Every structure is written in C-alpha cells, then in structure tokens.
Amino acid sequence: MRIVVAGGTGLAGRRVVATARERGHDVVALSRSSGTDAASGAGLRDALTNADVVVDTLNVATLDARESEEFFRATTANLLAAEGDVGVAHHVALSIVNCDRAPYGYYTGKVAQESLVTQGEVPWTILRVTQFHDFAAQMFTQARVGPLRFAPRMRTQPVAIGEVAARLVDLAEAAPAGRATDLAGPREESLAAMVRAYARATGRGGWIPAVPLPGRFGRAQRDGTMLPGPDADRGTGTFGQWLATLSGSRA
Numbered sequence: 001m002r003i004v005v006a007g008g009t010g011l012a013g014r015r016v017v018a019t020a021r022e023r024g025h026d027v028v029a030l031s032r033s034s035g036t037d038a039a040s041g042a043g044l045r046d047a048l049t050n051a052d053v054v055v056d057t058l059n060v061a062t063l064d065a066r067e068s069e070e071f072f073r074a075t076t077a078n079l080l081a082a083e084g085d086v087g088v089a090h091h092v093a094l095s096i097v098n099c100d101r102a103p104y105g106y107y108t109g110k111v112a113q114e115s116l117v118t119q120g121e122v123p124w125t126i127l128r129v130t131q132f133h134d135f136a137a138q139m140f141t142q143a144r145v146g147p148l149r150f151a152p153r154m155r156t157q158p159v160a161i162g163e164v165a166a167r168l169v170d171l172a173e174a175a176p177a178g179r180a181t182d183l184a185g186p187r188e189e190s191l192a193a194m195v196r197a198y199a200r201a202t203g204r205g206g207w208i209p210a211v212p213l214p215g216r217f218g219r220a221q222r223d224g225t226m227l228p229g230p231d232a233d234r235g236t237g238t239f240g241q242w243l244a245t246l247s248g249s250r251a
C-alpha cells in the first residue's frame with residue numbers, strides 16, 4: 001500500500017512513517033522540508049500521485065485560535081482537494097480527545113480540521129488521541145516568557161507516540177471507519193509535573209512554576225475536559241517509562 005504521511009518529519013509523523021515502512025508499505029513523508037507546502041498547496045498533487053491513503057499528522061506550533069484555524073483549514077482543504085483530484089481512497093486524520101468540548105485557542109483549528117474532513121468527499125477516518133508523553137518536551141521548549149520557563153496547569157492522560165503510530169497505521173490499512181475509538185494513555189498525570197520531570201531528566205532543572213493559562217482554553221486544560229471518556233482505549237506505555245528512555249539526553 002502506498003501511504004503518504006503529511007507531516008511525516010514531525011513527532012508523530014516520523015513514527016508513523018517508520019511503523020508503516022516496518023510493515024512493508026511504500027511510504028512518502030510529506031513536509032515543507034521535503035519540498036511540499038500543504039498550506040499553500042504547492043506540489044501537493046504530485047506528492048499524492050498513486051497514494052492509496054493519506055495520514056495527516058501536520059501541525060502548527062501556536063496557542064492562537066486564528067492562527068490554528070487558518071493553518072488547519074488551509075492544509076486540510078488543500079489535502080482533500082488534491083486527494084480528490086488524484087483519486088486517494090482514504091484520508092486518516094490525527095486529532096485530539098475532546099477538542100470539540102473546548103473549541104478555543106489551538107483546539108479551534110482541530111475542530112475546523114475535523115469538520116472539513118467529515119464534510120469532505122474523500123472517505124475518512126479520524127483518530128482522536130490524548131497528549132503525547134513528548135508533550136512535556138514540547139511545553140518545556142514552548143512555554144516561556146523571555147528567559148523564564150513555566151508549565152501550563154493541565155490534567156492529561158498522556159499516551160505513547162509509538163502506540164499512536166501503530167493505531168494510525170492499523171487504521172490506514174483498514175477501510176475508512178469514520179470516528180475511530182479514542183486512544184489515551186494508561187493513567188492521569190499533571191502536565192506541570194511532567195514538564196518538571198522532563199527538565200530534571202535532561203539536566204535542566206530549576207524553578208518552573210505551574211501557571212494557569214487564561215481564558216476558556218486554559219480552564220478546559222485545568223478542569224479535566226481534555227481527559228478521555230470511559231469508552232476510550234487505553235495504551236500501556238507510561239510517562240515514567242518514556243522519561244526513563246531519555247536518560248540525560250536533550251530530546
């Protein structure tokens with residue numbers, strides 16, 4: 001099967017690429033660094049030619065609602081149009097558990113993405129997952145004001161990216177399924193504690209205060225809105241196991 005992974009050089013995307021290749025698929029990793037801009041649409045039709053399935057793991061690093069919505073609207077619309085032109089039979093999108101219960105900030109873009117996919121003409125599957133363990137590293141890098149780092153207050157049940165990637169490839173190999181069963185990690189964690197533990201594990205400890213992000217986006221992060229429901233599948237990889245794999249690295 002020929003699988004194009006949009007965002008195939010990213011955190012989730014590169015694991016999807018590796019897993020799909022291990023299973024013997026013909027895999028193309030699509031990103032700006034490989035010459036294709038999904039936001040402008042330049043080069044997209046060529047990149048998707050002969051693809052059976054597109055797995056969308058594109059991302060934009062922002063908390064701003066407008067920026068997020070613009071990115072996910074543009075990239076999703078361009079992907080779906082190009083898929084329609086070249087006859088791709090299945091679009092698989094990676095989304096976030098309960099993003100539609102908190103359509104604010106970054107999640108605004110995820111809700112827009114899901115809506116375009118479900119209303120589009122390309123048969124689809126959407127997999128919603130909780131935050132990755134690596135979200136601790138992403139927040140460590142992104143959450144700072146000048147030299148000061150902080151950790152957003154958030155209740156989360158993080159999941160191992162390897163388990164997300166395996167599930168995405170399972171779904172890509174199967175027929176379009178609509179909304180797939182949500183996938184979460186094995187247990188609830190505090191994002192602030194995760195960020196601090198990540199900093200210590202990579203030799204960059206120090207004072208990292210837990211800060212409530214403002215507005216409805218921040219409230220949804222704190223009040224448990226983003227936690228999985230009882231019907232979600234639960235993976236087995238824990239945050240502690242992920243941390244142990246870092247052992248002094250600066251991942």
Ligand SMILES: NC(=O)c1ccc[n+]([C@@H]2O[C@H](COP(=O)([O-])OP(=O)(O)OC[C@H]3O[C@@H](n4cnc5c(N)ncnc54)[C@H](OP(=O)(O)O)[C@@H]3O)[C@@H](O)[C@H]2O)c1
Pocket residue numbers: 006007008009010011012013030031032033034036037038039040056057058059060061094095096097110129130131132133134135138
């Ligand atoms: N991080 C989490 O905890 C988490 C949890 C649940 C769901 N998700 C979802 O998982 C998806 C992937 O997140 P991630 O953290 O793995 O992303 P990431 O590491 O930021 O990677 C983003 C990928 O998108 C590519 N990209 C960005 N803009 C592009 C453009 N205009 N055209 C083509 N490629 C572009 C990047 O490559 P270039 O920069 O080279 O273009 C990169 O390959 C997102 O949709 C996110 O909402 C994330």
